[in-house]
Ligand code: SF4
């Protein structure tokens with residue numbers, strides 16, 4: 001498989017990586033087999049996170065004997081030095097390695113988080129100490145929010161950016177990817193299949209191939225999934241006119257319902273966890289239903305607080321009919337949890 005340079009980190013990774021969420025509910029041995037299969041097929045970039053259940057442990061077990069041939073990336077949601085230091089040690093242990101190639105600050109959403117990370121007792125201090133000790137190679141950032149991602153990139157402190165990117169989530173093309181490229185950052189595309197909402201993998205990956213410096217990390221839970229994805233890379237074909245039209249049609253259909261997780265609608269004065277509720281639509285496709293239900297349980301309990309005031313709708317840049325969508329998604333949740 002072709003290799004892509006992840007910006008100034010200098011890391012060379014396979015043009016398709018591995019996203020570590022969907023293996024979470026799998027039995028350990030099956031997950032290990034899938035990870036090994038991906039590696040045998042040429043995938044050399046594996047991304048996981050401290051908060052992805054046993055994902056780090058499964059990836060560590062699968063790749064221990066081929067450690068020198070892969071690039072391992074993981075993440076912490078901690079913003080404080082002590083918390084991040086603890087997560088780094090835990091990840092090293094879980095991944096069965098003495099160094100993590102890329103360590104990322106997970107899901108950075110606000111200026112305040114960046115300030116906290118970079119403060120004297122912030123998580124960056126722990127990462128820098130770990131880098132000096134040879135336990136971490138490079139530091140990156142992941143986000144779902146354009147403003148926060150832009151601010152993080154502009155600090156110049158991160159070698160990579162991980163952001164949602166697929167043919168219905170293209171906000172990053174407006175400014176963010178340009179800024180990241182200008183700073184020679186590696187770009188990693190999370191949710192290349194729209195977090196499970198986009199069914200046509202060929203369309204998704206043909207779209208992504210138009211951006212060859214962006215490395216997608218599809219979540220893989222079956223060997224056939226990576227085999228299919230790699231077939232699009234073995235014989236890459238540009239999008240033809242009819243496929244372009246299909247993309248436009250899907251964009252128009254999903255555009256009315258697709259939450260981009262930008263968070264502008266929040267906070268809701270009634271405490272409705274809007275984004276977390278709406279995310280269920282994709283998480284239930286991506287994860288085992290029981291796991292998706294478990295993840296969303298607390299958020300779903302907030303739906304009944306919605307007074308239909310409409311304040312969130314005014315703030316949503318995508319004009320989503322949020323109160324109706326909340327009820328629709330809650331209906332899906334109720335049906336799945338029965
Ligand atoms: S419509 Fe519902 S979810 Fe939106 S701000 Fe009002 S109470 Fe909150």
Ligand code: SF4
Pocket residue numbers: 258259260261262263264265266274275278315316317318319320322
């Ligand atoms: S509902 Fe709208 S404003 Fe809220 S996170 Fe989704 S896309 Fe953004």
